Amino acid sequence: MDGSTLPRDPAGPPGDSGDQAAFRARCRAWLAANRPAKPGFELPLGPIEIATTEQLEYLRAWQRAAYDAGLVGCDYPAIYGGRGLADCQRVANEEMAAAGVPFLPNIVGLGMAGPAIYHHGTEAQKRRYLPGILAADEIWCQGFSEPGAGSDLANVQTFAERDGGRWIIRGHKVWTSLAQFADWMILLCRTDRGHKYRGLSYFIVPIAAANGRGVEIRPLIKMTGGTGFNEVLFNGLEVDDSALLGGVGQGWGVAMTTLLHERGAGPLVTPSTGGGIGGDPAASLGPSGLVDLARCSSRYGRRAADEPVLRDTIVRLMIRERGLAATKRRAGHEALQDQPERLQLQSKLLLSELLQDAARVACEIQGVTSTLHRADASAPAGGRWPLAYLNSYGFTIAAGTNEIQRNILGERVLGLAKSK
């Protein structure tokens, strides 16, 4: 906050309250003066791609700085490490996205564990965990999916067995992003084999501290060739009752709060920068970047921007992108909605499919040069797009596959019969 000149209209949008407008101006000034220096190494495409300690520590320092400046977790009460502001995280997110700063690495903590703890935790749990989540002092991972419980999440079989005052946990979790760096895991366990839903309980368990002592982490290799996600084996990890989040048998409800926020439909706004890669806004993976790409790509000897079918395809994607932004605004105005959940529940589905389609079209724009891996020095745009396309399937599958998203929308919003 050094009073540097504001780069854009300091008044902000007409919808801002006085507090929001003042907060927006503070965000803008801070971001203008405190953009992190580019690292001397390559940054990953997104938080779940973090592969090295070097990458993690760079991003952790950035989240910490943004937190200290009040841009991360500002809507949380001060006693939990926040700033106690009303509806200002959204403003900070808009400003961080516009500034094109790097993403925040503690994504599971911010988007999933934080809201679950805030809504279901004891006072002691909230004071213990929330500040570390917001400041990225402690990194979190999520233990939900299992080999036999993917779309049918309530079928988890990892078992927490009561033994006096302790719980002994045994089981097998998969697709665990960030587990190799995580201090803590949110863990969905079975505590009663007699009830599918009521037999589930939700725990907060140590991962780094228990590694090799009841917890084993094994890397899984993704179709991109990248690491970053893992399987986690529990061979008798012991925790006590203080590890329970919500009561015994209430795990499904806590998991639903978690998933609602993961899909961007929860009441707490998740701190987010909009996901620029390494602070380079030109490296956006959205459709807007396709116009420049098409202008500077030669496709089989012809400029891609001159190809009529590609022009139509790019414009379609840009319309969808604008539609998402307009829907986000409309979702804040009750009079322009028929049903309160309807727009919120669409966001994960639509964004993940838009990014997937944008990456696919980017490869089409690049023509035969899209065959080049980023390891090849002549790959255009750093080989980013083919990799982004491969990677995009992570988002259409994770957080409930898009098939499950369509089931949820059909059942909750349109009242159709449950497909399970």
Place this chain on the structure above:
Amino acid sequence: MKDVDQRGASRPEDLGFGEEAALLKRTARRLFERRVPTDALHRMVASTIDPIRACVWDRALWDEVVELGWTAVGVPEEREGFGMPLSAVVGLVEEVGRACLPSPLVATACATYVLRACEAAAAGELLERIAAGAAASLALCDRRGSWASGDTEVEARVEGDRVTLRGRAYFVQDAQKAEVLVVKARAPEGVGLFVVDVDAAGVRVHPDAILDLTRDQAQVEFDGVELSLESCVAAAAGEGARALRAAEPAILVLIAADMVGAAEWQLQTTAEYARTRVQFDRPLGFFQAVKHPLVDMMTMIDEARSLVYDAAWAFDNAPAEAEACARAAKSSASDAASYCSGRSVQLHGGIGFTWESFVHLYFKRQKHNEALFGDGVYQRERLAELWIGPIGGGDVDPSRSAAP
């Protein structure tokens, strides 16, 4: 992404759709549901399968709409209107579409925005007539359906302060319901816009045989129609073309709003069928092959609806963005209308393919609206010019393409 985020940051959260607009929309929905339930609509417009049919609509309901002042919603206050933002008119038109209402309300609203862009006294006078309940329509197209400024088959001969119109206008919407037309004609000064009463001597309406049962469309012949030069609302060189360009975003948004409203009916009606129709001992909606397309209908409608209100806001508040926003809205709404129409018939199965079913009424209205003032392909081609630039507009710069 950055461009979009910055653009978005300038819009208020309610997109200019305030309390009064919400009340108007709710009132319209209640009135249309009460007065034109879909079974009554079917009895009214589908009584004959003969494509050469009389124009049928509920004049008593139109009188009520006029009485409520709904033709005046978008007319400026200084012209005896309510001067409400385009988003308010859009809300009303959404309900017109949802009811599949045969009515000149949309055509009149389109004419309203052209007149608002004209400066001549005659434009203001016609706005006052519209505010008082006159139904109006635009006569802009040539026989190829082009409304581009120079494309007209109507000639205006000016002698002193008298004007004579000769020729034909094509694809005039709701011509048999309108009492007055805004006619584009080629004048010595360039393209002019003229106010012509439908019952003036020399005006002949030749109805088209059309698929849509909920509106009428016509060729309008001008056989030596005599006007005073004062009925010219845009006479100065370039004035007519400028007015049409200024109004076009509003026209696109209004047609898109009709489609969004109709698509929502298609979604709700088809979802209701999927909740109640049982096959294989299950409601149809249990099956994901039915459930998922219904969800896709919903997400397409919501995209279009968001873009329609976004464009309505831009029209009133950010004119430089209005064209792109409106074209995006029309493209999105056309795609949603097309998809929802197809699925509404398909998911109803055999009954959806019959004349007695109601879904074909909406199907046909949607196909008609898709084609008006440029379908999705047309809009995107224009957007590509705006966003990507002309074809052949530059050389490839390989140094940029190789940059990491």
